[in-house]
Amino acid sequence: xxxxxxxxxxxxxxxxxxxxxxxxxxxxxxxxxxxxxxxxxxxxxxxxxxxxxxxxxxxxxxxxxxxxxxxxxxxxxxxxxxxxxxxxxxxxxxxxxxxxxxxxxxxxxxxxxxxxxxxxxxxxxxxxxxxxxxxxxxxxxxxxxxxxxxxxxxxxxxxxxxxxxxxxxxxxxxxxxxxxxxxxxxxxxxxxxxxxxxxxxxxxxxxxxxxxxxxxxxxxxxxxxxxxxxxxxxxxxxxxxxxxxxxxxxxxxxxxxxxxxxxxxxxxxxxxxxxxxxxxxxxxxxxxxxxxxxxxxxxxxxxxxxxxxxxxxxxx
Numbered sequence: 001x002x003x004x005x006x007x008x009x010x011x012x013x014x015x016x017x018x019x020x021x022x023x024x025x026x027x028x029x030x031x032x033x034x035x036x037x038x039x040x041x042x043x044x045x046x047x048x049x050x051x052x053x054x055x056x057x058x059x060x061x062x063x064x065x066x067x068x069x070x071x072x073x074x075x076x077x078x079x080x081x082x083x084x085x086x087x088x089x090x091x092x093x094x095x096x097x098x099x100x101x102x103x104x105x106x107x108x109x110x111x112x113x114x115x116x117x118x119x120x121x122x123x124x125x126x127x128x129x130x131x132x133x134x135x136x137x138x139x140x141x142x143x144x145x146x147x148x149x150x151x152x153x154x155x156x157x158x159x160x161x162x163x164x165x166x167x168x169x170x171x172x173x174x175x176x177x178x179x180x181x182x183x184x185x186x187x188x189x190x191x192x193x194x195x196x197x198x199x200x201x202x203x204x205x206x207x208x209x210x211x212x213x214x215x216x217x218x219x220x221x222x223x224x225x226x227x228x229x230x231x232x233x234x235x236x237x238x239x240x241x242x243x244x245x246x247x248x249x250x251x252x253x254x255x256x257x258x259x260x261x262x263x264x265x266x267x268x269x270x271x272x273x274x275x276x277x278x279x280x281x282x283x284x285x286x287x288x289x290x291x292x293x294x295x296x297x298x299x300x301x302x303x304x305x306x307x308x309x310x311x312x313x314x315x316x
Contacts, residue, residue: 026313029236033306036202036231037222038063041195046213046223051206057226061200064223068196075193078186085179092175108156115153118146204228227306232298234265236312237291246270252296256310263304265312269295 044066051063125142128134207225217223234254238246246267254263271293296312298304 024313025242026311027236027238027242029234029310029312031304031306031308031310032233032235033207033227034231034233035207036204036226036228038198038200038224038226039220039222040066040198040217041219042066042192043217043219043221044196045216046211047196049209049211049213049223051209051224053206053209055206056204057200057206058203059200063198063200065198066196066217068193071189071193071196075186075189078182078189081182082179082186085175085182089172089175089179092172104156104160108153108160111149111152111156115146115149118142118149122146198223200226202226202228204231230298232304232306233268234296234298234310234312236294236296236310238270238294240274240290240292243270243292246294251315252312253315254296254298254310254312256304256308259304259310264299264315265296266299267294268297269293 047065047067049064051057051061057063122139122142122145125134125139129136129139205227207227209224211217211223234252248267248270250267252265252267254265255261256263274290274292304310
């Protein structure tokens with residue numbers, strides 16, 4: 001009996017094409033793109049836009065610039081503070097300058113000569129006083145002058161030693177900290193200046209310009225959008241009856257109106273929750289209405305456009 005039924009089905013299939021042949025399941029979807037949006041981390045006036053819509057660019061290409069006169073001035077000021085801090089640290093580390101040391105040494109030499117002269121005057125006055133030729137006041141004055149000259153020599157000798165010494169550790173530490181802070185400010189100023197030039201994060205096609213040169217763009221506001229290479233994917237919906245037949249990484253075949261045959265893809269995402277849920281319990285009839293979002297990446301670069309409707313099937 002079963003053989004007769006199979007024979008009848010085969011006979012009818014010869015007369016009626018397609019009878020007895022199961023239709024290949026297909027799933028409708030559309031092409032979507034993961035755009036990159038180029039924006040500056042700081043706001044300001046757009047000085048120039050270096051690309052046009054539809055232009056193909058490489059990663060690192062200049063996209064647009066913001067006005068940077070203020071940032072350049074801050075860099076110059078920061079560099080000047082670094083130079084001043086370096087000079088101050090060098091001065092503290094090496095002691096007094098040679099000119100300062102020369103002045104102190106010359107003053108000390110004069111003071112030593114004054115001591116010799118004062119010593120001779122005091123000795124002469126002592127002899128004359130013993131002979132009764134000069135009063136006591138003259139002797140006292142010459143001795144006071146000698147004591148003053150000797151004190152000046154001691155003071156200048158100590159000053160020369162201090163001038164020759166480098167600064168104390170605490171002063172040098174403070175100078176080193178000031179230099180480090182000045183260098184950090186200079187690095188930040190240069191980073192802020194670099195942020196006024198926005199480069200392409202990836203290669204691809206410039207999809208859309210949202211601003212023109214001369215307009216103001218706030219920080220984080222996209223100035224243009226990029227369609228990177230390999231950023232196209234296909235979104236489609238699987239009925240709950242077919243979802244268990246698919247696994248991540250499964251190959252799929254994509255077709256569309258006017259597209260070349262044999263476009264391949266790979267299943268890259270399947271939602272764990274349904275996209276459409278009826279407001280009733282999951283009865284046998286109602287759960288037929290459930291579908292799950294899935295995504296597939298394209299195996300190769302093809303001329304598909306975002307928003308283009310497509311049909312997916314499993315390779316036979």
